[in-house]
Every structure is written in structure tokens, then in C-alpha cells.
Amino acid sequence: MAVKRLILNFPAHLVDQPVTYKLIKKFDLRVNILRARITPREEGKLMVEISGKKSKLEAGLRYLAELGLAVQSLAQEVNRRQERCIECGACVSICPSGALAVERPTMHVSFFGDKCIACELCVPACPYKAMEILF
Numbered sequence: 001m002a003v004k005r006l007i008l009n010f011p012a013h014l015v016d017q018p019v020t021y022k023l024i025k026k027f028d029l030r031v032n033i034l035r036a037r038i039t040p041r042e043e044g045k046l047m048v049e050i051s052g053k054k055s056k057l058e059a060g061l062r063y064l065a066e067l068g069l070a071v072q073s074l075a076q077e078v079n080r081r082q083e084r085c086i087e088c089g090a091c092v093s094i095c096p097s098g099a100l101a102v103e104r105p106t107m108h109v110s111f112f113g114d115k116c117i118a119c120e121l122c123v124p125a126c127p128y129k130a131m132e133i134l135f
Contacts, residue, residue: 002053003049004049027052078113096117099117118133
């Protein structure tokens with residue numbers, strides 16, 4: 001199964017189109033919306049993780065290009081620098097995906113990179129600069 005994390009940039013004339021529905025129904029893809037900012041009659045952005053058979057995923061990406069959506073790979077990734085972390089937990093409460101968690105009763109802060117959606121909220125929340133963005 002192929003997986004891609006993408007940012008879809010919707011021009012104003014496409015924000016009301018059922019794009020994710022078509023990716024699911026027509027191309028048999030799994031679409032996980034990680035982050036969205038779409039407003040009627042304005043440009044919009046959708047951060048998604050799309051998975052499925054490689055051939056179907058490629059066909060789905062061609063469909064998006066034909067529609068006129070600007071598609072870019074989510075090339076950034078969040079990294080935790082363990083040597084800087086004092087396990088204060090400031091990052092845990094801000095993380096919307098559960099990628100950062102406190103293990104009880106030890107109060108150890110764990111980072112699960114596979115759950116991270118690269119929203120970057122943890123970066124400014126960390127007073128010790130243990131969280132950083134890699135491009």
C-alpha cells in the first residue's frame with residue numbers, strides 16, 4: 001500500500017467540489033484529513049494523508065492535477081531532540097494528534113512520529129527548543 005502526505009491548495013472556484021469524496025469513491029483511496037482551512041468563495045488548503053494501491057494513488061493524483069488543484073508533498077517532519085527535553089510536558093497538551101504523550105506513572109514524555117501531522121504547534125510550545133521542523 002502506498003501512502004502520501006500532501007497539501008492540496010484549492011482555488012476559490014473548487015472549494016465547493018467533492019474532491020475527497022471522488023478520491024474515495026472513484027479511486028478507492030483512503031483519505032485522512034490532517035488539517036483543513038477551507039472557506040466558501042476563497043482559496044483553501046487541505047493537508048491529507050492518502051493511501052491505497054500505487055496505481056490508484058497515481059490515478060488520483062492525476063485527477064487532482066486535471067482539476068487544477070496545486071498539490072505539494074508534505075516535505076517537513078517534526079523531530080524531537082531528546083537531549084534538550086526535560087520532560088516538562090508543555091508540548092503534550094497542545095498536540096492534537098496524540099503524537100506526544102505522557103506515560104504514567106513515570107511522567108516520561110514520548111514522541112510517536114507516525115502519529116505526527118506536522119502541525120508545528122509543539123515547536124513554539126517547547127521552552128527548551130526540543131521540538132524542531134526538518135525539511
